[in-house]
Ligand SMILES: NC(=O)C1=CN([C@@H]2O[C@H](COP(=O)(O)OP(=O)(O)OC[C@H]3O[C@@H](n4cnc5c(N)ncnc54)[C@H](O)[C@@H]3O)[C@@H](O)[C@H]2O)[C@@H](O)CC1
Ligand SMILES: Nc1ncnc2c1ncn2[C@@H]1O[C@H](COP(=O)(O)OP(=O)(O)O)[C@@H](O)[C@H]1O
């Protein structure tokens with residue numbers, strides 16, 4: 192594997208504090224000296240800082256008692272030698288040995304050091320090395336006060352490894368936490384940085400790779416990591432590309448969408464447009480008869496199935512054409528805009544023998560039915576795509592403060608692939624294989640964007656279901672594609688310009704951006 196592929200691969204792994212300690216212990220046991228690693232990490236951060244356009248030359252170093260503080264002191268010393276005005280704030284009585292040595296050396300170089308925050312002069316930016324993955328209890332007293340005060344300075348703060356105060360695994364705030372503008376996560380992604388509650392503290396995040404041998408990572412996390420970050424290089428293999436030159440439309444998947452009502456006709460259109468964006472070969476959409484003309488006008492290529500409807504304009508029962516049954520389709524996606532009147536339809540699709548995506552109202556009906564564990568009886572995969580509220584209705588007992596644990600529990604209870612939507616969408620299958628999407632945009636937090644995701648996911652699934660792919664990989668691919676469309680649209684149109692319809696217009700542009708050679712080049716990483 193070349194260096195670039197190895198770097199891509201390391202972006203996928205996610206660790207807890209205990210796992211990071213195990214990985215580091217292996218590296219140290221193999222002979223890498225701890226001081227040499229600290230020096231290397233400090234220099235890498237320093238180089239990265241120097242490659243950014245930093246405003247001003249007055250730097251405050253916030254040094255903690257552990258090795259996070261040691262890293263920060265190395266960064267401070269290097270910036271000092273490069274002509275920056277460096278000041279150190281170090282309020283702790285006792286430091287770890289190595290950190291203590293760096294602190295004394297900095298003092299001997301004449302770098303001013305203070306133990307009181309009030310003495311620290313005004314800085315242009317700060318380096319936060321108070322605590323990393325060694326934070327083990329709530330921050331209190333003068334350190335907590337200092338952090339709260341520093342957050343009010345409104346200056347850029349670059350956090351080393353994690354914003355100090357953020358729990359490495361859960362992302363929870365332990366007492367208080369630094370609000371960083373940028374976080375340099377060291378070596379491997381810490382699970383806490385992928386949890387929703389850490390987002391507003393971490394700022395922009397990036398991984399600083401310090402060349403941990405892959406063998407050490409895999410010895411701790413396994414060859415197939417249980418928790419994976421969704422990255423382009425990992426999902427690219429699951430995209431429905433390239434097409435076979437002798438493709439026939441009936442070999443490219445037939446997706447059935449069951450969606451919409453007189454009241455929520457737009458949801459059906461958006462789901463259909465999401466499916467269109469996937470490139471699915473054949474698309475059928477079952478809607479109430481009265482909105483059929485509307486769907487036809489928006490999706491002329493789709494087969495629109497008008498169904499009998501209730502007095503309120505919801506589908507009363509499915510009326511599929513001719514000999515068609517639910518099992519005639521490659522995939523079924525059911526839910527957006529249905530209303531909660533369609534209970535028999537949800538019961539009917541649950542009995543189908545094809546992969547099934549349940550979203551929105553289908554999830555609310557499932558919650559009302561109270562038969563969620565019966566999903567285990569399905570012979571084909573089921574994918575549930577709740578947002579936080581729907582998740583709570585489906586799984587009132589499951590706490591999602593730790594969203595990763597939450598989806599894992601839900602998936603193991605139901606046997607379904609569970610996707611919990613949000614700023615950091617998390618996906619898990621029954622075996623606990625988990626994906627987290629860490630690249631997204633709040634521009635997606637708008638009505639209808641979830642409908643687009645359901646259609647897109649159904650469309651991808653329909654095309655790749657006969658390939659040797661893991662279902663949860665397909666779900667992750669849909670989430671990645673959807674987010675990337677949002678990011679691209681927000682870049683061009685601002686975050687406010689990404690309504691759900693516009694989002695559908697960017698789906699194809701995401702693919703167009705990916706170089707064809709990258710698609711054909713994709714290397715087997717042996718981690719599936
Ligand atoms: N060995 C090295 O040179 C490397 C160091 N790294 C750095 O080392 C860090 C981990 O180092 P450590 O294990 O020393 O841990 P930290 O530097 O994160 O902090 C641990 C220290 O803080 C104290 N502490 C914990 N919670 C506290 C609280 N609430 N209030 C006051 N004191 C508290 C502990 O008693 C301990 O002394 C990483 O986050 C990273 O920055 C690695 O990432 C890279 C390799
Ligand atoms: N703050 C956010 N950052 C990134 N993505 C978000 C954010 N909030 C919501 N999303 C995404 O937007 C979509 C919203 O879906 P959903 O809640 O089902 O909306 P709707 O039902 O209106 O279509 C999901 O894909 C979700 O992950």
Ligand SMILES: [K+]
Pocket residue numbers: 259319320321322323350351352353354355
């Ligand atoms: K830190």
